[in-house]
Amino acid sequence: xxxxxxxxxxxxxxxxxxxxxxxxxxxxxxxxxxxxxxxxxxxxxxxxxxxxxxxxxxxxxxxxxxxxxxxxxxxxxxxxxxxxxxxxxxxxxxxxxxxxxxxxxxxxxxxxxxxxxxxxxxxxxxxxxxxxxxxxxxxxxxxxxxxxxxxxxxxxxxxxxxxxxxxxxxxxxxxxxxxxxxxxxxxxxxxxxxxxxxxxxxxxxxxxxxxxxxxxxxxxxxxxxxxxxxxxxxxxxxxxxxxxxxxxxxxxxxxxxxxxxxxxxxxxxxxxxxxxxxxxxxxxxxxxxxxxxxxxxxxxxxxxxxxxxxxxxxxxxxxxxxxxxxxxxxxxxxxxxxxxxxxxxxxxxxxxxxxxxxxxxxxxxxxxxxxxxxxxxxxxxxxxxxxxxxxxxxxxxxx
Numbered sequence: 001x002x003x004x005x006x007x008x009x010x011x012x013x014x015x016x017x018x019x020x021x022x023x024x025x026x027x028x029x030x031x032x033x034x035x036x037x038x039x040x041x042x043x044x045x046x047x048x049x050x051x052x053x054x055x056x057x058x059x060x061x062x063x064x065x066x067x068x069x070x071x072x073x074x075x076x077x078x079x080x081x082x083x084x085x086x087x088x089x090x091x092x093x094x095x096x097x098x099x100x101x102x103x104x105x106x107x108x109x110x111x112x113x114x115x116x117x118x119x120x121x122x123x124x125x126x127x128x129x130x131x132x133x134x135x136x137x138x139x140x141x142x143x144x145x146x147x148x149x150x151x152x153x154x155x156x157x158x159x160x161x162x163x164x165x166x167x168x169x170x171x172x173x174x175x176x177x178x179x180x181x182x183x184x185x186x187x188x189x190x191x192x193x194x195x196x197x198x199x200x201x202x203x204x205x206x207x208x209x210x211x212x213x214x215x216x217x218x219x220x221x222x223x224x225x226x227x228x229x230x231x232x233x234x235x236x237x238x239x240x241x242x243x244x245x246x247x248x249x250x251x252x253x254x255x256x257x258x259x260x261x262x263x264x265x266x267x268x269x270x271x272x273x274x275x276x277x278x279x280x281x282x283x284x285x286x287x288x289x290x291x292x293x294x295x296x297x298x299x300x301x302x303x304x305x306x307x308x309x310x311x312x313x314x315x316x317x318x319x320x321x322x323x324x325x326x327x328x329x330x331x332x333x334x335x336x337x338x339x340x341x342x343x344x345x346x347x348x349x350x351x352x353x354x355x356x357x358x359x360x361x362x363x364x365x366x367x368x369x370x371x372x373x374x375x376x377x378x379x380x381x382x383x384x385x386x387x388x389x390x391x392x393x394x395x396x397x398x399x
Contacts, residue, residue, distance in 0.1 A: 044098025075394025108197030129198035161225030216272030244306025261289035
């Protein structure tokens with residue numbers, strides 16, 4: 001997505017029905033066909049701290065190879081990148097669809113990505129796994145049982161407190177099977193579980209019908225040691241709000257409605273939510289939506305069942321886009337980017353009191369191509385990562 005694309009522009013494109021207009025990688029508006037060979041690589045990254053305290057980042061390099069980079073000093077310096085074997089797989093690595101990395105117990109490490117297939121908007125969720133702490137990885141494999149050449153995209157992965165690996169993705173098998181496709185809203189959220197770090201998987205399980213088609217799925221730990229999920233959902237008749245579900249709970253016919261913007265638009269905004277636990281119970285959430293004609297990124301509190309608590313607040317930046325959030329006890333950080341007409345700014349809204357009050361921080365700015373910001377946690381410390389064509393910028397938040 002171009003870094004010059006404002007919130008108002010996102011809304012305008014959505015209203016025009018350009019569902020996939022935002023799927024292109026970020027690049028300078030001035031880049032023309034003559035410079036196509038010098039185009040920056042896809043900048044989407046996945047990041048996590050390893051059990052030993054190293055920061056690991058998975059990304060594509062300029063040759064479109066899948067690489068792993070590590071830093072022992074929280075991003076001040078980096079070891080030489082390590083190229084991972086991915087066979088002939090193409091890899092989505094921009095915007096809402098990017099590689100991910102997660103650490104589990106007993107030396108287990110998994111890296112996931114969406115592999116685009118030949119049919120437009122089709123894909124497969126692929127994974128590399130390690131059982132020796134990342135020293136070696138097995139060849140990539142497909143995570144889901146369904147092998148149709150349809151949409152299996154925008155995956156999210158996480159280990160729960162018991163060491164079970166959860167993979168969730170957007171899936172269109174039910175749309176393909178519907179007698180009347182125009183009566184089936186959006187896509188669906190599917191998931192599966194692995195209890196051996198990705199060596200084997202249980203069946204594909206449908207979490208919900210009628211999800212939005214191209215927004216990321218947010219995952220967060222739940223109090224029972226499982227996971228909670230939040231995603232953009234198409235509520236009847238055509239309102240693109242957000243839904244919430246607990247993965248350890250029995251499936252519901254209709255997911256909990258977690259946002260109340262009531263945005264009626266026949267397009268996918270390519271702008272997924274963020275979710276993280278609140279110290280006093282329930283969750284903090286952040287999302288983009290249009291409410292009463294005003295597009296904005298908003299922050300809100302959710303109850304333990306995912307239902308909204310109190311009134312959502314817009315972030316203190318009219319141009320805010322692609323926000324995410326993370327918590328550690330009562331510490332909470334929200335990070336986003338916005339374009340000011342000259343450069344893209346990286347900003348954060350940070351709280352030490354579980355979201356009751358916030359302080360605005362200016363973290364960075366860049367006139368270069370750049371990815372959506374990411375957040376990672378190491379113990380009680382929170383970090384923002386921002387990938388530009390000049391490198392990976394790491395900012396400590398609330399030390």
